[in-house]
Amino acid sequence: MYKNIMLKISGESLAGSNEQGFDFDVLNDLAKSIKILQSKNLKISIVLGGGNFIRGSSFSNGVVDRVTSDYMGMLGTVINSLALQSNLKKIDVESRVMTAISINRVAEPYIKNKATSHLNKNRVVIFASGTGNPFFSTDTAAVLRASEMKSDVIFKGTKVDGIYDKDPINNKDAKKISKISYSDYLNKDIKVMDATAISLAKDRTLPIIIFSILNTSNIIDILEGKGSFSTIG
Numbered sequence: 223m224y225k226n227i228m229l230k231i232s233g234e235s236l237a238g239s240n241e242q243g244f245d246f247d248v249l250n251d252l253a254k255s256i257k258i259l260q261s262k263n264l265k266i267s268i269v270l271g272g273g274n275f276i277r278g279s280s281f282s283n284g285v286v287d288r289v290t291s292d293y294m295g296m297l298g299t300v301i302n303s304l305a306l307q308s309n310l311k312k313i314d315v316e317s318r319v320m321t322a323i324s325i326n327r328v329a330e331p332y333i334k335n336k337a338t339s340h341l342n343k344n345r346v347v348i349f350a351s352g353t354g355n356p357f358f359s360t361d362t363a364a365v366l367r368a369s370e371m372k373s374d375v376i377f378k379g380t381k382v383d384g385i386y387d388k389d390p391i392n393n394k395d396a397k398k399i400s401k402i403s404y405s406d407y408l409n410k411d412i413k414v415m416d417a418t419a420i421s422l423a424k425d426r427t428l429p430i431i432i433f434s435i436l437n438t439s440n441i442i443d444i445l446e447g448k449g450s451f452s453t454i455g
Contacts, residue, residue, distance in 0.1 A: 223445070224264065224374045224375050224445065225263075225264060225265065225374060226264070226265040226267075226341070226371065226372060226373045226374050227259070227264055227265070227266055227267070227373055227374060227375055227376075227377060228267045228268070228269065228364055228367065228368035228371070228373040228375070228376045228377070229256075229266065229267070229268045229269070229376075229377050229379065229441070230268075230269050230271075230360070230361060230364035230376055230377065230378045230379065231252065231268065231269075231270050231271065231379040231435055232271045232273060232378075232379065232380050232381070232435070233270060233271035233272045233273035233274040233275065233277075233298065233299070233302060233360075234271070234273040234274055234380075234381060235248065235379055235380055235381050235434075235435040235436065236248055236249060236252075236270070236271075236274050236302060236435075237274035238436065240274075242274055242275065243274060243275075244274065244305060248435065248436065249305060249306065249309055250309060252306065252309075252379075252435065253306065253309035253310050253312075253313055253315070254313065255441050255442060256268075256310060256315060256346060257310070257313050257314075257315050258442055259441065259442070259445070260315055260344065260346065262445070263344075265341040265342075265344075265371070265373075266341075266346045266347070267337075267341065267346075267347050267348075267349065267367060267368065267371050267373060268303075268306070268346065268347070268348045268349065269299075269348075269349050269352075269360055269363050269364040269367060270299055270302040270303055270306065270348065270350070270360070271299060271302070271360045271361075272295045272296065272297070272298025272299040272301070272302060272360065273295075273298075274298070274302070275295075275298035275301060275302075276291070276294050276295050276298050277295060288356065288357070289356040289357075292356035292357065293323075293356065295352075296322075296323060296350075296351040296352050296354070297351070299350050299351055299352060299360060300319070300321060300325060300328070300329065300350045300351055302350075303319045303321075303329070303348045303349075303350040304319060304328060304329070304350075306348060307319050307348060310346060315346060316344070316345045316346070317345055317346035317347070317348055318330060318337075318340045318345055318346075318347050318348065319348045319350055320332040320333075320336070320337055320340075320347060320348070320349055320350065321349075321350040321351045321354075322349070322350070322351045322352060322353055322354025322355075322363075323351045323354050325351075329350060332349065332354075334370050337349075337367075337370075337371065338371065341371060347371075349363065349364075349367045353366060358418065359416045359418070359419065361378070361415045361416050361418075361419035362416065362418045362419040362422065364376055364378070364419070365419045365422045365423045365426070365428060365430075366422065368426075368428060369422070369426045369428065373428070374429075375428070375429050375430070375431060376423070376428060376429070376430045376431070377431050377433060377441060377444070378414070378415060378430055378431065378432050378433070379433055379434070379435030379441075380414065380432065380433075380434065380435060381434065381435070381436060382432075382434055383398075383432075383433060383434040383437070383440070383450040383451060383452075384398050384399070384400070384432050384433065384434075384450060384451050384452030385398070385399045385402060385407075385412060385414055385432055385452040385454070386398050386399065387399060398452065399452055400452055400453070401452065401453045401455075402452070402453075402454055403454075403455070404420055404421075404423065404424035404454060404455065405424070407420055407454055408420055408421070408424075414432055415430065415454075420454065423454070423455075427455075428455075429453060429454065429455035430453070430454040430455060431444060431451050431452070431453050431454075432451060432452045432453075432454070433449065433450070433451040434450070437450075
């Protein structure tokens with residue numbers, strides 16, 4: 223049974239069936255699942271992507287440079303983090319947003335020891351703005367923060383329920399890969415998480431579970447050994 227978990231939720235999945243912004247049903251369901259997890263005395267860290275607003279790597283187009291677009295993406299993760307914190311507060315779940323870039327009016331600066339203290343006080347800690355550096359994804363930030371917080375596992379929530387040999391949305395004959403090693407994942411050039419994140423997870427021997435955020439109860443199922451997911455490790 224896991225005792226200390228990292229949730230990595232993609233920004234695109236927070237948009238649900240919308241192209242951008244929030245699907246508030248998805249956001250509300252996620253908050254309710256987090257409350258259930260907290261009731262099991264789990265330490266919970268969270269990293270949210272910002273792709274429902276902007277993806278820095280794809281927004282860089284010759285007009286906006288890559289460094290600037292990456293910082294814009296970091297601000298998108300702060301928006302998502304504040305939205306989740308607000309939803310958690312409504313259902314009496316105490317949380318803290320900690321950011322790697324300075325936005326002192328809305329979030330605490332990330333300090334490792336302070337984040338650990340929040341977890342020990344049974345507060346959900348939401349890590350915003352990625353690593354605080356351009357060229358690094360929020361997937362990499364999730365593995366980095368999970369390593370610092372000594373998480374047992376990373377739950378990566380996307381729009382699909384695991385890893386497939388090809389895009390399951392566009393290919394009906396796509397086959398699911400239930401379990402894959404770090405090395406095989408990197409060799410097959412799978413795109414569910416970026417190579418930097420997987421390499422860091424491999425170095426830390428940190429397992430990653432891929433599941434669908436559109437069925438958020440799946441987080442609870444996985445903890446009980448049920449549900450639909452894929453494992454990297």
